[in-house]
Amino acid sequence: xxxxxxxxxxxSFLELNGKSKNTIDLYLRDITFYLQNCEKFNKDISPKNxxxxxxxxxxxxxxxxxxxxxxxxxxxxxxNKFYRTLSxxxxxxxxxxxxxxxxxxxxxxxxxxxxxxxxxxxxxxSISRNYTKWIPEQELxxxxxxxxxxxxxxxxxxxxxxxxxxxxxxxxxxxxxxxLENIKLIDIDFEENLIHNVTRKRSVISEIPIExxxxxxxxxxxxxxxxxxxxDKSGYLFLKNKNTKIDRHLVYRAVSKYSKKMLxxxxxxxxxxxxxxxxxxxxxxNISDVRDMLDHKNISSTELYEHVxxxxxxxxxxxxxxxx
Numbered sequence: 001x002x003x004x005x006x007x008x009x010x011x012s013f014l015e016l017n018g019k020s021k022n023t024i025d026l027y028l029r030d031i032t033f034y035l036q037n038c039e040k041f042n043k044d045i046s047p048k049n050x051x052x053x054x055x056x057x058x059x060x061x062x063x064x065x066x067x068x069x070x071x072x073x074x075x076x077x078x079x080n081k082f083y084r085t086l087s088x089x090x091x092x093x094x095x096x097x098x099x100x101x102x103x104x105x106x107x108x109x110x111x112x113x114x115x116x117x118x119x120x121x122x123x124x125x126s127i128s129r130n131y132t133k134w135i136p137e138q139e140l141x142x143x144x145x146x147x148x149x150x151x152x153x154x155x156x157x158x159x160x161x162x163x164x165x166x167x168x169x170x171x172x173x174x175x176x177x178x179x180l181e182n183i184k185l186i187d188i189d190f191e192e193n194l195i196h197n198v199t200r201k202r203s204v205i206s207e208i209p210i211e212x213x214x215x216x217x218x219x220x221x222x223x224x225x226x227x228x229x230x231x232d233k234s235g236y237l238f239l240k241n242k243n244t245k246i247d248r249h250l251v252y253r254a255v256s257k258y259s260k261k262m263l264x265x266x267x268x269x270x271x272x273x274x275x276x277x278x279x280x281x282x283x284x285x286n287i288s289d290v291r292d293m294l295d296h297k298n299i300s301s302t303e304l305y306e307h308v309x310x311x312x313x314x315x316x317x318x319x320x321x322x323x324x
């Protein structure tokens with residue numbers, strides 16, 4: 001079996017396991033990058049030598065090298081992004097080893113017994129103690145107010161309006177960056193206050209509520225200004241310069257730009273997702289409700305938001321923030 005065949009079959013394996021296109025692309029890229037940096041790898045490598053590249057010592061040495069070579073350890077946001085990337089790479093490699101086990105190329109997946117919490121979590125916590133996983137209520141109020149003020153100042157600029165609306169949409173919907181990019185104008189329903197046909201991470205189709213006090217009027221104003229042009233060009237809610245729908249990289253840049261400008265630190269879209277979930281919990285939503293809104297496969301992924309039980313007494317600010 002050639003290297004290309006291994007990767008092609010691995011892709012099919014991931015598809016059968018229900019992984020999203022974005023996850024599959026990232027996992028394949030991680031494996032390909034690893035191979036390209038293996039000293040003994042070439043396209044004509046024999047199957048036996050190919051499998052040897054994924055022995056325990058080589059793979060673990062690679063990950064320890066990645067961790068030890070990271071230099072930007074004074075930036076809490078950057079270091080947490082790095083460790084999330086490292087965690088994703090471990091997940092991808094683990095899936096690849098599962099694939100090799102299924103193909104009877106190796107006997108077991110040694111990463112199943114690898115202590116990831118010691119390798120990632122403890123290190124991350126020790127070097128980024130000031131990292132904030134969600135935006136506190138009062139700070140969020142100011143952030144949203146500043147975004148709205150800036151939007152009103154430059155409402156005729158499509159790029160400015162688009163990027164600010166991207167940030168606001170993430171705050172009020174809890175969507176992932178990859179989910180936001182596929183929203184179409186035809187699916188926005190202001191009568192029912194819903195966004196229909198939103199494709200979630202595992203290709204699940206959902207309806208997303210439109211918050212009525214802040215988000216709805218801003219969306220209406222955005223579409224009054226640019227809706228006809230967007231409809232004529234593609235029908236997507238957000239477009240890049242070349243009349244194609246946005247991608248998650250543009251979403252990350254927009255969030256990074258305005259968070260740095262208005263919060264004094266760079267954050268990424270997932271922090272806005274954490275913030276959305278926290279606000280829901282503060283306002284009385286149960287874990288099951290939050291799981292459905294976030295499209296989590298397992299309830300354990302949502303249970304981290306139970307920390308809000310400690311801050312329920314501060315919920316008045318958020319109630320005012322989202323009240324009708």
